Amino acid sequence: MNFWLFKSEPDVWGWDHQVAKGDEGEEWHGVRNYQARNNMRAMKVGDLGFFYHSNVGKEIVGIVEVCRESTPDSSTDDPRWDCVWIKAVRPLRRAVTLEDCKVQPGLEKMVLVNNTRLSVQPVSPEEWEIVCRMGGVEP
DNA sequence: GCCAACGTTGGC
DNA sequence: GCCAACGTTGGC
Numbered sequence: 001m002n003f004w005l006f007k008s009e010p011d012v013w014g015w016d017h018q019v020a021k022g023d024e025g026e027e028w029h030g031v032r033n034y035q036a037r038n039n040m041r042a043m044k045v046g047d048l049g050f051f052y053h054s055n056v057g058k059e060i061v062g063i064v065e066v067c068r069e070s071t072p073d074s075s076t077d078d079p080r081w082d083c084v085w086i087k088a089v090r091p092l093r094r095a096v097t098l099e100d101c102k103v104q105p106g107l108e109k110m111v112l113v114n115n116t117r118l119s120v121q122p123v124s125p126e127e128w129e130i131v132c133r134m135g136g137v138e139p
Numbered sequence: 140g141c142c143a144a145c146g147t148t149g150g151c
Numbered sequence: 152g153c154c155a156a157c158g159t160t161g162g163c
Contacts, residue, residue, distance in 0.1 A: 007160095007161090009161090032159095033146075033159095033160095034146090035146095054160080054161060054162090055160090055161060055162080058161085058162075098162080115144090115145085116143090116144075116145090116160075116161055116162060117144065117145055117146080117159080117160050117161070118145095118160095119160080119161095
């Protein structure tokens with residue numbers, strides 16, 4: 001079981017949109033970055049991820065689960081790009097902001113803090129646990 | 140709105 | 152294969 005973090009601009013696709021898709025989930029299309037794509041290719045069904053609102057909010061708002069492994073991205077004909085499907089699992093009781101993460105001991109190496117531009121990124125088990133506790137939910 | 144960081148493209 | 156130019160992301 002691995003942990004991840006998905007960034008999205010809430011104006012375009014936010015947590016509420018994701019929740020509305022229910023257990024069927026939604027294709028995480030539109031990623032055009034090799035590192036992010038490779039991270040998705042490494043995902044397995046059942047892996048968990050944080051759902052992060054970039055630009056507006058700049059906070060982790062919920063937990064998602066990978067519900068379909070990497071398949072061709074339907075938003076392009078370019079065969080280089082594929083993506084997973086994710087479904088909402090539960091919201092955090094308290095959103096965890098980027099600012100919170102920057103000052104939280106144990107999160108110094110979190111990709112979210114150090115690489116602002118990577119939209120799909122790995123989260124270590126230790127980081128997962130810390131952020132869950134900050135968010136008021138069980139890891 | 141600005142700009143830093145980073146990724147990609149294409150000329151050489 | 153290097154690197155300058157350009158484009159994009161996303162925090163501020």
